[in-house]
Amino acid sequence: MKLQKASSFALYAVLELAGDPTSQLSGTEIADKYGISAHHLAKVLRDLGRAGIVEAARGVGGGYRLAVNAKRLTLFDVIQIFEPIGPQNAAEEDPELSTDAGCALRMVLDELDDHALATFRSITISTMLKLMARRPWAGSSRFAKAPRRAASHR
Amino acid sequence: MTTTIISGKARGIHIRPAVNLDLSGLVALDAEVTGLAKRTYWKETFARYGARRRLPRFLLVAEHRGRIEGFIIGEVRAWEFGEPPCGWIFAVQVRPKTRLKGIGTQLFETLCDAFRHAGVGKIRTMMARDNQLVLSFFRSQGMMAGPFIELEAALD
Numbered sequence: 001m002k003l004q005k006a007s008s009f010a011l012y013a014v015l016e017l018a019g020d021p022t023s024q025l026s027g028t029e030i031a032d033k034y035g036i037s038a039h040h041l042a043k044v045l046r047d048l049g050r051a052g053i054v055e056a057a058r059g060v061g062g063g064y065r066l067a068v069n070a071k072r073l074t075l076f077d078v079i080q081i082f083e084p085i086g087p088q089n090a091a092e093e094d095p096e097l098s099t100d101a102g103c104a105l106r107m108v109l110d111e112l113d114d115h116a117l118a119t120f121r122s123i124t125i126s127t128m129l130k131l132m133a134r135r136p137w138a139g140s141s142r143f144a145k146a147p148r149r150a151a152s153h154r
Numbered sequence: 155m156t157t158t159i160i161s162g163k164a165r166g167i168h169i170r171p172a173v174n175l176d177l178s179g180l181v182a183l184d185a186e187v188t189g190l191a192k193r194t195y196w197k198e199t200f201a202r203y204g205a206r207r208r209l210p211r212f213l214l215v216a217e218h219r220g221r222i223e224g225f226i227i228g229e230v231r232a233w234e235f236g237e238p239p240c241g242w243i244f245a246v247q248v249r250p251k252t253r254l255k256g257i258g259t260q261l262f263e264t265l266c267d268a269f270r271h272a273g274v275g276k277i278r279t280m281m282a283r284d285n286q287l288v289l290s291f292f293r294s295q296g297m298m299a300g301p302f303i304e305l306e307a308a309l310d
Contacts, residue, residue, distance in 0.1 A: 006202050114283065118286075119299070120289045122293050124293075126294065
C-alpha cells in the first residue's frame with residue numbers, strides 16, 4: 001500500500017513536531033530533513049493548520065508546532081485530510097461494480113480497506129514515536145535503503 | 155529529532171494474581187464497563203485462570219485502596235496453528251474513570267513478565283477490528299499485526 005505524497009508529507013511533519021513538542025520547526029527545516037519539496041510541504045502544513053492539527057507561530061524564529069495531543073491524534077486523523085480511506089461507495093460512479101463480478105471484487109477490496117481503516121485508526125502519533133524509538137526494522141533487508149541511482153549513459 | 159516515549163506507572167496501584175475474594179469486585183467492574191453482570195462467566199474464569207496456579211494461566215488484577223480497578227487475563231498455549239508456545243492475552247479492562255493513568259500498561263507489563271518467566275518469547279491477542287480503544291491500547295504497547303489472518307463463515 002502506498003499513501004499519496006501529501007499524506008506522507010503531513011505525517012512526516014506531524015511526527016517531527018510531536019517528537020519535540022517544546023520546539024517550533026519551519027516547513028523548510030522539515031522538508032530539508034526528508035529531502036522533499038518545501039513548496040509542497042508548505043501547502044500540506046496549511047491544510048494541517050486549517051484542520052487544527054498544527055499551528056503557526058509568527059515572528060522571528062517562528063515555525064509550526066503541534067496543536068493537539070499526540071496520544072489522541074491517529075494516523076487516520078491526518079491521512080483522511082488528504083485522501084479517502086476505507087470502503088468507498090464507487091458503484092454509483094462505476095456501473096460495472098454493480099454486476100456480480102463487480103460486487104464480489106468490491107467485497108474483497110472492502111475487506112482490505114476495512115483492515116487499513118482499523119490500522120490507521122488504532123495507531124496514534126505517540127505510538128508511531130515509540131515505534132521510531134524501538135526501530136524494530138533495524139537489520140531487516142525489507143527496510144534497507146534503496147541504492148541511489150547512478151547516472152545512466154544509455 | 156528527539157522522540158518522546160510516553161509511558162508511566164499509576165501511583166499506589168498493586169498488580170497481583172486474583173484471589174477468590176476478588177470475584178465480586180471483578181463482576182462489578184466488568185458490569186460497569188460492559189453493562190452486563192456475568193457472575194457465572196466469572197466463576198468459570200476463576201476456575202480456569204484463578205485457581206490452577208501450576209498451569210501457565212494468569213488472571214491479574216490492579217488494586218487501589220482495596221478496590222479492583224482493572225484486570226488482565228492470559229495463558230500460554232502451545233502448538234496452536236502449528237506455532238511454538240506463546241502467551242495469549244484474552245481480556246484487559248480498566249475502570250473508565252481511572253483510565254489514562256498507566257494501569258493498563260502496568261497490567262500488560264506484569265503479564266508479559268509472567269509470560270517471560272513461563273519461558274515464552276512472544277505474545278498474541280485478537281479482537282474486533284472496530285474496537286478502536288483496545289486496539290489502540292495494544293498498539294501503544296508495541297504490538298503489530300502478526301502472521302495470521304482470521305477467517306470466518308456463516309453456517310447455513
